[in-house]
Amino acid sequence: MTLTDDSNRTASRTKPRIVGPAVPSSSAVQPLGIGELRIDGGFWADRQQVNSEATLEHIEHWLEKEGWLGNFDLAAAGTLPEGRRGREFSDSEVYKYLEAVAWELGRRPDAALERRFRAVVARVAAAQEADGYLNTRFGRPGQEPRWSQLEWGHELYCAGHLFQAAVARERTAPGADDGLLQIAVRLADLVCEVFSDDGIRGVCGHAEIETALVELARVTGDARYTEQARLFVERRGTGTLKDIEWGRSYFQDDVPVRDGTVLRGHAVRANYLASGAADVASELGDTELLDSLRGQWAQTVARRTYITGGQGSHHQDEAFGEDFELPSDRAYSETCAGIASIQFSWRLLLDRPDAAYADLIERTLYNVVATSPSADGRAFYYANTLHQRVPGAPADPDTPSLRALASLRAPWFEVSCCPPNIARTLASLEGYFxxxxxxxxxxxxxxxxxxxxxxxxxxxxxxxxxxxxxxxxxxxxxxxxxxxxxxxxxxxxxxxxxxxxxxxxxxxxxxxxxxxxxxxxxxxxxxxxxxxxxxLPMTPRFVQPDPRIDAIRGSVAVTRGPEVYALESIDLPAGIDDVSDVVVDVTADPAETERGVIVNLRRRSVDERAFPYAQTIDATSGDPQQVVLLPYHSWAERGPSTMRVWLPA
Amino acid sequence: MTLTDDSNRTASRTKPRIVGPAVPSSSAVQPLGIGELRIDGGFWADRQQVNSEATLEHIEHWLEKEGWLGNFDLAAAGTLPEGRRGREFSDSEVYKYLEAVAWELGRRPDAALERRFRAVVARVAAAQEADGYLNTRFGRPGQEPRWSQLEWGHELYCAGHLFQAAVARERTAPGADDGLLQIAVRLADLVCEVFSDDGIRGVCGHAEIETALVELARVTGDARYTEQARLFVERRGTGTLKDIEWGRSYFQDDVPVRDGTVLRGHAVRANYLASGAADVASELGDTELLDSLRGQWAQTVARRTYITGGQGSHHQDEAFGEDFELPSDRAYSETCAGIASIQFSWRLLLDRPDAAYADLIERTLYNVVATSPSADGRAFYYANTLHQRVPGAPADPDTPSLRALASLRAPWFEVSCCPPNIARTLASLEGYFxxxxxxxxxxxxxxxxxxxxxxxxxxxxxxxxxxxxxxxxxxxxxxxxxxxxxxxxxxxxxxxxxxxxxxxxxxxxxxxxxxxxxxxxxxxxxxxxxxxxxxLPMTPRFVQPDPRIDAIRGSVAVTRGPEVYALESIDLPAGIDDVSDVVVDVTADPAETERGVIVNLRRRSVDERAFPYAQTIDATSGDPQQVVLLPYHSWAERGPSTMRVWLPA
Structure with missing residues (x-):
């Protein structure tokens, strides 16, 4: 919907306390917070319950098991770098976990969970250094110096996630005496000092701190943080980061943010940066920047987004491809990129409540956010392919999986950004409704x-x-x-x-x-x-792609409402071995049944050739057979299978 | 062609000296060597001349400029690791250069080139250690220990390329007093000692030494080298290398060679390994292994090969994808994978001269080997995409490019395996005819x-x-x-x-x-x-893909003889802006003209939508216009442009 007069920005007269992620000082519309809107049941309540009852505990278990929580203890004990475990960004997973728990406590007070939250905060607090610095990976004897690895070190990224945890806590439990907000403020003050225009005129390789600083300014009232976020946004695109194999576009350091025309490079970084830029622009009334971001969003949705709402097609650099480069089988569609995209869309919606933003949020929620976690909330997809050519193997239950391994959902990853990102999103989901x-x-x-x-x-x-x-x-x-x-x-x-x-x-x-x-x-x-x-009409439908998307030319997908449907090999009738052997009959509309959506498929038999290119390649089709498709988000819950969203027509 | 009786293997009665790459002790057919077959003119003579007159000098210039030759001097002077430059495999580029020069001197004696060859050999010789060890990257104080990095160190890979250089020299200049063969023998003896079953029971992460050891056995008559190659082949697939993000299939260490059904993992490694396994099998009469390799070859060609003959569709791990995962726009099709595939095909052909092997060699020569180097022989494609969506920028003439950067051909790369690989292939091309x-x-x-x-x-x-x-x-x-x-x-x-x-x-x-x-x-x-x-009929034709190749469904390519044709944006008529906006009229046959092959294209105008998926997407086509296509190997010679091989029909 578009409000008739969106120039009439809603500054809160009564300044109600809004309990949710992203609360602009003023905006066309204000979010309803947790408590003001309660999800009472259904699709998302089920997932929030699993998140509350299983996922949060699961995450804390793995943070402990992998030593990522222990790193803070080692830091406090002065025994780093010896014994440090995890990648350079492992601190951030602890912070995202804290953020998730803070939102969850805001939704549903729980004394035991509160104790666990405070225990983790205490361990984090003990690791903070006298001047406010906090990162288990840098700055100690035997470690690389602070701020020496802006391209890959993720120091400011980790700081950003700490700030977001503190913001969530302050919004859900204002004035709580656990000290998390003070930890964040001390680190934020240090960042503002070190990264002022008189200090290091750099940015972090992974955007995130920009939105976090603005949010911290919103809860503390300290405008310095917004100013620092502005500096980070304005510096981006001026080439302060080293060039790399995939180009500076990987870090979005190729073009100034306001000069961009489309999101590019690493899809999570791009969306976090855009979210932060939107926050800065909203606070400072920078309508030029907001206009640019709206244009970038529109181009990205029209040309670089999967039917699931997923973004990013490159495995190598976890990046957006070029316009219309959207392969199904190598879809990366990282879970975190979907979450970051929701954050960006939401900020644009608050500034101008066009239905297109909520449309993309809905699509991404049902087909990315709902797809990543397993039904039991204890396993996750890091990447969300739209076409699985070989059945994935079950993931190792005791060892972190590799991020985009062709496996079933995995309990944990060496790069485990997605599980706590899912958790914090589900725990604050009311905030986007x-x-x-x-x-x-x-x-x-x-x-x-x-x-x-x-x-x-x-x-x-x-x-x-x-x-x-x-x-x-x-x-x-x-x-x-x-x-x-x-x-x-x-x-x-x-x-x-x-x-x-x-x-x-x-x-x-x-x-x-x-x-x-x-x-x-x-x-x-x-x-x-x-x-x-x-x-709303919920008839299942065939959907066609823009013909410029080469990878799915001549194919259709089935959707019903906001849900994209998928064909899994486990549902194929006798005589059809694999999802690569089917042709869908588009003359018969997909039909809704209790079992799922039914389409007519034929088995395609291809003349097996020594070389797969020739003047004529014969293919014959068998008799049509009814086959059931299920929502994409439910795939791979019944064991290894092949799967495809786009069906050759 | 298939010989009527291929069990009648041709052991050389007269043992003529065969001057070329891959000379089995016995095989169904024997290669004709350099000198027995001379290319007198035409397509390949032109390229051999450019290789001789420009590329060899170009490569030596960059080896010197980048310090990769200098590393040997530093080693001799005892001043390593300080000052060492280049990646862990840079020694191998020097060896491939020596191999190329050795073949070239066999084709065309040249006193100045002979002096340059000997000067480089002398620098390599000076770096060899007392026990025969030779690698500028390992084993010295301050370096990692010898053989400690089998996954990524490329030590045995480098040794293999040294052996191949020595084999080329011994075949073209038997008994030459430059000492290269002795250097190789001393290192090979050390490898046999260290990697016997009583020593390190490991393999190199990058196969290459297997084929090189067999070839060294062929020129020296020392069967120990063949036995060592056999050990390396048999150990592969038993998981001696550490698991990595992309799985042990990256190194082909997932499945024993003879149990494989298709090439997989890193496409260069897979083809070098298969070549080495074929060499071992040929020497030892291991028909079971040869049968397995023939099956793997056939599956790879039928399901994992581009129309150009190129192999490997993943940028991330430079790997084959799954069956039929052959995107045009993310085609990796590494130049070296094409060369390695020719080596594999050639070995199978010598064992059983089926025309299919020569068909693939021809296709790969015209569309990969001829595509990589620029017309002047001083710039190269590392990867050979089949669809360029945005015009590539000119490469930096003074700095090594990144391997798969979307640029025009580049003079040199940080990973610069391809230029000397092209050089050695062109210099020994007669050997494959x-x-x-x-x-x-x-x-x-x-x-x-x-x-x-x-x-x-x-x-x-x-x-x-x-x-x-x-x-x-x-x-x-x-x-x-x-x-x-x-x-x-x-x-x-x-x-x-x-x-x-x-x-x-x-x-x-x-x-x-x-x-x-x-x-x-x-x-x-x-x-x-x-x-x-x-x-042979040379009429240009439309070619269709196997319908299981999703990425090019509904598209056709134009071929004429062995050459694949491509549409470049520079050849588009007024009114069609980009190769993404075309539809080809397949009712009119492609027509040969002096300018190239003419097809009828229409401009497709797509209803620009906010979201590129919908129940109906309207597209209209303009009037047909004649557009010229040129051979794919000549693309990007006229400046930046977009390009596509597969045209939507």
């Missing part, structure tokens, strides 16, 4: 939920959202409280829906409409008992 | 050539091959000498030809035939003045 403005409330994502909030003008709102989305397409918003004045309920109509049906049932009179993709607004002095029902 | 057996002579590749040889039975043969292939398809073999008894001239009919025309003009009577792909044999007591003319 709805916003408010002077005019009313905007629902961007659909889930069973309870909403109790106050508009900036003081209007109190109490709603209950009832739906089984995405199983079904009916979303009913029940109004629980009489309004004192008219306000606007805005509901997103996703692009995939094309058109929706809206029914308002009210004491003041019923109404129906058929809103087009984008959104629909209902403005009323709502009365308790009113309902607004949005019905 | 023809063979002889008890029964007669087999022509595998077509070029203007003079052939003077003696069959194993004693029959002297003198031929002249006249052709402008691949510009034209007529190959005329002139017989210069009366035969004393009937012998068989075998001519390959390439698979791409489908069918050819044969005309024999002889004092004993004329004859015409229309042989099918594979080959044709003419058995006669030839008389001086007889001619055998093979006419």
């Amino acid at each position: 709805a916003t408010r403005s002077e005019h009313g409330l905007q629902l961007h994502q659909y889930a069973p939920a309870t909403i109790d909030t106050v508009l900036p003008g003081g209007e109190e709102i109490s709603l209950r959202v009832q739906t089984d989305f995405p199983a079904g397409g009916v979303v009913t918003v029940h109004v629980n409280r009489d309004a004192t004045a008219p306000w606007t309920l805005s509901l997103r109509v996703p692009q995939w829906a094309g058109q929706a049906e809206l029914a308002v049932s009210s004491l003041d009179g019923d109404e129906t409409r058929t809103p087009a993709a984008g959104g629909v607004e209902v403005t009323r002095a709502f009365r308790a008992g009113d309902t607004v029902t949005l019905t | 023809a063979t002889r057996s008890e029964h007669g002579l087999q022509l595998h590749q077509y070029a203007p050539a003079t052939i003077d040889t003696v069959l194993p039975g004693g029959e002297e043969i003198s031929l002249r091959v006249q052709t402008d292939f691949p510009a034209g398809g007529v190959v005329t073999v002139h017989v210069n000498r009366d035969a004393t008894a009937p012998w068989t001239l075998s001519l390959r009919v390439p698979q791409w030809a489908g069918q050819a025309e044969l005309a024999v003009s002889s004092l004993d009577g004329d004859e015409t035939r229309t042989p099918a792909a594979g080959g044709v044999e003419v058995t006669r007591a030839f008389r001086a003045g007889d001619t055998v003319t093979l006419t």
Whole structure:
């Protein structure tokens, strides 16, 4: 949806405490925080529960087992670098874990979890040096000097994740006496001193600290951090980092941020940087930078994004490829890039609530964030391929896997950024679902939920959202409280829906409409008992790719609502051995059944040749057979199999 | 062609000295060496001349400039490791250069080049240690210990290239007093001692020494080297190397060589290993191993090879992908993998002269080996993409480029295996063109050539091959000498030809035939003045891919004879901006003109969308326009451009 007047930015008159990630000082719309919106059940509540009950404990277990928590103890004991374990960025996984637990405690107080949180904070605190420096990998005798490895050292990146943990804690437990915010502030003060224009005029090879500094400024009120973030954003693209095999675009150090036209290089770094730049621009009112970021976002979505919302097609440098370079079988689509993309989209949405941002967030949530973790929350995909050519082997349950190994989901990785990133995202997921403005409330994502909030003008709102989305397409918003004045309920109509049906049932009179993709607004002095029902068409459909995406030419995918479907070899009928041998019959629409979506497939038999290129290559097709497709996010839950999202037509 | 009785292996009765790469002690057919077959002009003579006049000097210049030659001087002076430059395998580039020069001196004696050769050998000799060890990167105080880095150290790999240089020298200048063979023998003796079953039971991460040891055994007569090669081949696949992110398949250490079913992992390593295994099997009569290698070759060609003959689709690990994972835009197709594939194919051909091996050699020569070097012989492609999406920048003329940078051809690389590999291949190219057996002579590749040889039975043969292939398809073999008894001239009919025309003009009577792909044999007591003319159809054609190659579904390529053609943006007519915007009209056959091959293209205009996947995506095509395609090997010679081999149909 696009607000009629988006220049009317909503500065909080009442300055309510908003408990969630990314809370701009002012923005077109304000996020509803944890507590204001509670997810009551369904698809995402299930995943939040698994995250709460299994994933958080699983992560702490591995942080301990791999010695990444122990590194802080060694630092405190003065016995580093001997005994240090893990990669150069392992500290950050501890911080992302702390952030996840902080959000979780905000959602659901738990004395045992609180104790665990404080115990980890205490171990981190003990490792901080007198001047505020905190990193287990640098600066001690026998280690490389502080700030000497800006390309690959991840020192500022780790600092950023520490700040985000402290921000989450301060938002969920303001003034808590655990000391985490003070640890962050001392390190942030040191960073501002060291990286001022009178100091090291550099940036970190992995963007992250930019958004974290702005968020830290938001909770502390210290504008120095925003200024430091601005410096980091402005320096990026001026070639302060060394050139490398994949070019400075890997670090986004090739072109100044505001001169970019599309996201490029390492897909996580690019999205974190864009998020940080959006935060800086939002705080400083830098509309030129925001305009540039909006343009980059649009180009990236139109030309460098998978149907799943996943981003980044290169394994080698974990990078975006060129425009339309989107292979299915070598899709990298890193879980963390999906999460970072959601953060970027969300920041643009807060500045200008266009439905396109929420569309991409929805797509990425259902097809990347929901795909990475296993159903039990104890194994993860680091990369999310769209075409698995050979069945993956089960991952080693006791040893960290390699990041993009062709295996089933793995419990842990040598580079284990994804598990705690999933955890912090699920634990703060409410923060991405709805916003408010002077005019009313905007629902961007659909889930069973309870909403109790106050508009900036003081209007109190109490709603209950009832739906089984995405199983079904009916979303009913029940109004629980009489309004004192008219306000606007805005509901997103996703692009995939094309058109929706809206029914308002009210004491003041019923109404129906058929809103087009984008959104629909209902403005009323709502009365308790009113309902607004949005019905989204959930018919499964064949989807075609832009013909410039060479890798999937002549293929179709099946989608239903926001979910992309996949064919797994385990579901093939007798006579079809592998997902590489199928042709889909596009003349028969995909059909919804209780088992999944049914399509008609034929077995394609190819004339086996000595050389696979010739003037004519004969292929014959067998009789059509009905085959079930399941949502992509559920694939590889039933053992090793081959899989494909795009089906040759 | 397949000989009627390939069990009748041709052991040289007269033991003629064969001057070329890969000379088995016995094999179904024997290679004709340099001197027995001389390329007199045309496509390959031009490239050999550039190699001789420009590339060899260019390589020596860079070896000196980068200090890779200087490393040997530092070693001799005892001032290593200080000052050492280059990667861990830089010694091997010096050795490949020596091999190239040795072959070149065999083709064309040149006193100045001979002096340069000896000067480099003397510098290498001075660096050899008392016990025969020779490597500038290991074993000295301050360096890692000898043989401590089998996964990545390339010590045995470097030794292998030294041996191949010494073999080339001994074949072209037997008994030369430069000492190169003695250097190789001393190091080989040390390797046999250290890597016996009583010593280090390991292998090198990069196969190469296996084929080199067998070749060294062939020139020295010392069977210990073959036995050591056998040990290395048998140990491979037993997991003696550490596991790595990409799996032990990267080193081919996942499965014993004889249990393999397809080439896998790093494409250069895989082909060098297969070549070495074929050499071992040939020397030891291990038909089981040879059968396995033939099967692996066939599977690799049918499922893991580009239309150019190029192999290896992964940038990250320079590896083969899975079956049918052959993206054009991320084609790695490393030049050295193409060369290594030719070596493997050639060894299988010598054991069983099936035309399929020579077909792949031809394809790889014209589309990989001819593509890598620039026309002036002073710049190279390391990787050979089949689809360039953005114009490459000119390479830095003074600094080594990064291996797979999206640039135009580069003068040198940090990993500079390809330039000297091209040089040694072109300098010994005659060695891959023809063979002889008890029964007669087999022509595998077509070029203007003079052939003077003696069959194993004693029959002297003198031929002249006249052709402008691949510009034209007529190959005329002139017989210069009366035969004393009937012998068989075998001519390959390439698979791409489908069918050819044969005309024999002889004092004993004329004859015409229309042989099918594979080959044709003419058995006669030839008389001086007889001619055998093979006419190959050179009509340009559209070629289709196996439909299991997802990346190029719905596309066609244009080939003419062995040459693959490419569309470059520089040749697009006004109104078509980029090679990504074209659709080819396959109803009109490609037409040959003096400018190149003409096809009809339309500009495709795609409905620009916010998200590139939808139920319907509209695309319209403009009017057909004639556009010229040129041979792929000549692309990027006219400045930066985009390019594609596969055209959407």
